[in-house]
Amino acid sequence: MNEFARMLANFDKLPTEKRLEFMEHYTVLKNEFKVISEENNILKKGLSEVRRVSS
Numbered sequence: 001m002n003e004f005a006r007m008l009a010n011f012d013k014l015p016t017e018k019r020l021e022f023m024e025h026y027t028v029l030k031n032e033f034k035v036i037s038e039e040n041n042i043l044k045k046g047l048s049e050v051r052r053v054s055s
Contacts, residue, residue, distance in 0.1 A: 007022045
């Protein structure tokens with residue numbers, strides 16, 4: 001189990017400093033996921049457009 005998963009599993013037992021560290025990591029990951037999702041949607045739209053034009 002990686003450190004992130006271990007922290008999540010024991011979040012309520014963590015000291016405040018570790019909780020803040022976890023939340024910072026979580027926020028970064030959430031933001032990165034949002035960007036990746038937006039990029040994925042752009043690529044899907046582009047692919048749909050290519051398919052539409054090609055047919």
